Amino acid sequence: MYKEVGHLSETKELIDREGQLREWVESYRTELLKLCIVYLSDWSLAEDAVQETFLKAWRSKNRFEARNGSSPKTWLSKIAINTCRSYRRTKWFRHADCALALETAISRLGEMQPEERDLLIDVSRLPEKYKSVILLYYYQEMTQQEIADVLGISRSAVNYRLQRALGMLRLTFRGEGHV
Missing domain, CATH: 1.10.10.10 (Winged helix-like DNA-binding domain superfamily/Winged helix DNA-binding domain)
Structure with a gap:
């Protein structure tokens, strides 16, 4: 009986976390994508960085909840910037020609x-x-x-x-x- 109650609370917590993640994606995806495009100069890399940002946030949500006074936007932006910095340190990125990719990526942002x-x-x-x-x-x-x-x-x-x-x-x- 007790084990079943524990399982239900774990399931509820997982559903709450997934709902929180969905809310963050809907609220901040576009802003983070623009941030990552300018950092990485590449649409595909920026999309990957944004997805990785949300994955990292979801995995470490408990640490975010323990921080007082921090907004999700601030926290997600910090994760996104650090993710972009990691991408920029790769050998491939240092040799890529990003000028044309940047203009293409920016044009995909819309009007x-x-x-x-x-x-x-x-x-x-x-x-x-x-x-x-x-x-x-x-x-x-x-x-x-x-x-x-x-x-x-x-x-x-x-x-x-x-x-x-x-x-x-x-x-x-x-x-x-x-x-």
Whole structure:
């Protein structure tokens, strides 16, 4: 009798976890895909990274629940960034030509104004520490404190990197005749 009750509670917990995962996928998949596309410059790799992100999140959901004050969006973004970094460290990725793949991947995101597409491409060319803060702040709409938590840096470092990245983008945009 007791064993059956334990089995039912385990089944209920699994159903709850699957429901939570489904909710996260519906809520955050598109944002995470955009983040991963800019990091990896490849649609297929970005889709794989997003799937791996959700798999890692599902496996470590108990650790997320133990963290106080963290939002699922912040936590999933951190997992996605770390997953993309792992992909970028592979030997294959370091030798891949990503310029054409990036434009193709961005075009698959849907309707975008040419300026928006060009800006996303310019963001992808920034050094990683600047690219991260721009993506999280403007595309993921996180606060500076949430970005600091995701990247493991201070809030003032986030502010500094945002200002530097915006300066770099302004120079790039002016050089291309957009401003």
